Amino acid sequence: MLWNAFLLALREIRRNVLRSILTILGVVIGVAAVIVMVTLGGGATQAVATQIETMGTNLLMIRMGQRMGPGSGIGVAPFKLEDAVALQRQVPSIRVLAPSANQTATAVAGNSSWATSVTGTDNRYLDVRNWPLAAGRVFSEGESRAGKAVCLIGATVQRELFGNQDPVGEKLRIKTMSCQVIGLLATKGQSSMGHDQDDLILMPLRTFQRRIAGNLDVTMIQVSIKEGESTEAAKADIERLMRERRKIGAGEQDDFSVRDMKELTDMLTGTTRILTTLLSAVAAVSLLVGGIGIMNIMLVSVTERTREIGIRLAIGALEREVLLQFLVEAVVLSSLGGILGILLALVAAVLLADVLQVPFIFNGGIVITAFLFSAAVGILFGYFPARRAARLDPIEALRRE
Amino acid sequence: MTAEAPVTTSPLDPPAPILVEFRQVTKVYGQGAAAMRALDGVDLRIREGEFVAVMGPSGSGKSTAMNILGCLDTPSGGSYRFQDAAVETLSRDQRARLRRNYLGFVFQGFNLLNRTSALENVELPLIYRHIPAAERRARARAALALVGLTGWEDHTPGELSGGQQQRVAIARAIVTQPRLLLADEPTGNLDSARSHEIMDLLTGLNRDRAITILMVTHEPEMAEYAHRVIHFRDGRVTE
Numbered sequence: 001m002l003w004n005a006f007l008l009a010l011r012e013i014r015r016n017v018l019r020s021i022l023t024i025l026g027v028v029i030g031v032a033a034v035i036v037m038v039t040l041g042g043g044a045t046q047a048v049a050t051q052i053e054t055m056g057t058n059l060l061m062i063r064m065g066q067r068m069g070p071g072s073g074i075g076v077a078p079f080k081l082e083d084a085v086a087l088q089r090q091v092p093s094i095r096v097l098a099p100s101a102n103q104t105a106t107a108v109a110g111n112s113s114w115a116t117s118v119t120g121t122d123n124r125y126l127d128v129r130n131w132p133l134a135a136g137r138v139f140s141e142g143e144s145r146a147g148k149a150v151c152l153i154g155a156t157v158q159r160e161l162f163g164n165q166d167p168v169g170e171k172l173r174i175k176t177m178s179c180q181v182i183g184l185l186a187t188k189g190q191s192s193m194g195h196d197q198d199d200l201i202l203m204p205l206r207t208f209q210r211r212i213a214g215n216l217d218v219t220m221i222q223v224s225i226k227e228g229e230s231t232e233a234a235k236a237d238i239e240r241l242m243r244e245r246r247k248i249g250a251g252e253q254d255d256f257s258v259r260d261m262k263e264l265t266d267m268l269t270g271t272t273r274i275l276t277t278l279l280s281a282v283a284a285v286s287l288l289v290g291g292i293g294i295m296n297i298m299l300v301s302v303t304e305r306t307r308e309i310g311i312r313l314a315i316g317a318l319e320r321e322v323l324l325q326f327l328v329e330a331v332v333l334s335s336l337g338g339i340l341g342i343l344l345a346l347v348a349a350v351l352l353a354d355v356l357q358v359p360f361i362f363n364g365g366i367v368i369t370a371f372l373f374s375a376a377v378g379i380l381f382g383y384f385p386a387r388r389a390a391r392l393d394p395i396e397a398l399r400r401e
Numbered sequence: 402m403t404a405e406a407p408v409t410t411s412p413l414d415p416p417a418p419i420l421v422e423f424r425q426v427t428k429v430y431g432q433g434a435a436a437m438r439a440l441d442g443v444d445l446r447i448r449e450g451e452f453v454a455v456m457g458p459s460g461s462g463k464s465t466a467m468n469i470l471g472c473l474d475t476p477s478g479g480s481y482r483f484q485d486a487a488v489e490t491l492s493r494d495q496r497a498r499l500r501r502n503y504l505g506f507v508f509q510g511f512n513l514l515n516r517t518s519a520l521e522n523v524e525l526p527l528i529y530r531h532i533p534a535a536e537r538r539a540r541a542r543a544a545l546a547l548v549g550l551t552g553w554e555d556h557t558p559g560e561l562s563g564g565q566q567q568r569v570a571i572a573r574a575i576v577t578q579p580r581l582l583l584a585d586e587p588t589g590n591l592d593s594a595r596s597h598e599i600m601d602l603l604t605g606l607n608r609d610r611a612i613t614i615l616m617v618t619h620e621p622e623m624a625e626y627a628h629r630v631i632h633f634r635d636g637r638v639t640e
Binding site: 001004015307308310311312313314315316317318319320321394395398 | 468471473474493494497498499500501502504506508512513514515516525526528529530531573
């Protein structure tokens with residue numbers, strides 16, 4: 001019976017191809033919108049997570065001041081190299097840490113100049129940030145200790161100052177200092193906050209303090225926690241030690257911050273997820289509207305086919321057999337819409353992912369869910385017209401022209 | 402009153418068993434002062450193998466009687482026995498099963514499914530009997546052959562003449578081998594020559610296949626094909 005109802009439904013749909021297509025358009029668009037939203041949202045979340053991961057996992061950042069962003073450390077005592085030494089020695093869960101100081105300065109090479117972020121640090125910075133070299137070599141022990149005028153440059157700086165030319169071995173000038181490029185950092189791309197991570201120059205901390213900053217300040221300490229150690233515990237240890245070293249009394253506020261990259265990841269991916277959910281909900285509403293479209297056409301169809309229903313009832317069709325026939329027709333229609341919607345969504349998602357520079361991640365779960373939902377819409381909105389058909393009085397129905 | 406007549410071809414045979422029986426059947430439409438008695442205490446008995454014509458002016462209650470006989474409607478009072486079943490006590494689904502298993506309908510307006518081939522139209526009642534597709538097809542072809550439509554199986558009603566359409570409808574009605582064939586003015590939409598062809602067909606089915614036939618008609622000429630005629634007037638049987 002079910003199979004016969006299915007065949008009948010296909011025949012009815014074929015008879016009214018244009019009407020059927022228009023009927024299911026709402027469901028097609030609804031399903032497609034839901035899948036596209038969820039797929040792209042998933043891609044965006046993934047992209048944020050990956051970008052943060054490129055900054056190094058188990059990473060803590062110790063900054064001056066409480067807020068994030070520029071200007072937060074103004075009026076606050078800076079860190080010293082000794083703080084880093086003490087942390088490394090006294091907090092056992094720290095795998096490696098990298099003290100650094102930073103300033104914006106203009107670098108000049110040949111006829112090109114480029115304002116960039118100049119950071120004084122050492123090789124541990126590359127370790128903490130999980131950042132390999134694309135060419136050249138890292139700082140030697142001697143260069144770091146003696147504060148030699150050597151530097152590593154990011155991909156953006158290389159492009160702006162040297163173009164396609166190999167920068168390794170070339171000289172560039174920062175303020176009054178001439179500096180030899182000994183290596184090129186691998187490309188990291190944009191950070192999750194939208195700033196270009198490749199726009200920087202690294203040099204030994206000692207060189208930076210003496211030749212650029214003119215003081216012995218350390219403005220940031222980045223810490224990498226040992227695998228398997230609790231980030232929370234390490235954070236607490238660091239905070240206790242730093243309060244002690246900075247002589248912050250009980251009850252006083254920290255004048256520094258220790259931030260966990262995981263917090264940041266959660267915050268940003270959380271935001272993306274909320275947005276995805278909201279957009280998907282809006283898309284789901286259009287799926288419901290599509291369902292109402294199906295109900296409308298099924299009601300029209302029942303009216304048009306009143307005589308047919310009368311004939312079927314007269315020759316012995318049971319109420320539930322007529323109900324099933326119309327219900328199956330509605331479900332076949334809406335499922336067809338679901339299938340078309342899925343195909344449309346996959347094409348659209350691949351194209352949009354490319355345009356929006358978000359990875360396309362196939363989400364089988366949402367495809368199946370959307371399909372089942374479209375079938376459910378058919379049952380939900382097909383039931384009322386089907387029941388109306390089944391309850392028709394055969395005598396009345398046969399009289400209808 | 403009971404309309405009864407010898408049925409079988411030889412008067413020496415014992416009377417055939419009773420197939421359907423009305424006892425004081427009434428049908429009232431509406432309520433109170435506006436109530437209209439379409440059937441007013443009808444007694445009726447039809448034996449197996451009979452060919453009965455029903456005549457009467459419009460509004461005489463014959464259509465109402467046909468609807469009740471066809472289990473499409475239920476009486477307001479009295480009893481209707483079909484074989485051993487008290488139809489007035491059956492549910493809608495039970496009546497549908499009765500129609501499916503024992504009744505065949507032929508309508509004045511043919512009532513075939515449009516845009517559906519003759520073969521599929523004839524197959525339709527078999528679908529509701531859950532008969533496998535191959536057997537369904539074979540039986541539908543045989544029924545079409547019986548009404549002389551071999552070669553027309555794939556034509557849709559729109560491609561057939563009125564007489565042919567009524568043959569398809571008859572094939573649909575007899576494909577289930579019903580006990581009772583109800584024909585509501587089967588020749589009402591046909592010219593005289595086609596009408597006689599259809600009547601010959603019905604007579605043949607009644608004679609050769611022992612199908613009991615109850616036929617409503619306006620034309621005395623057509624009623625002459627029947628063994629006996631029942632007249633309706635003002636909701637009563639008058640003969």
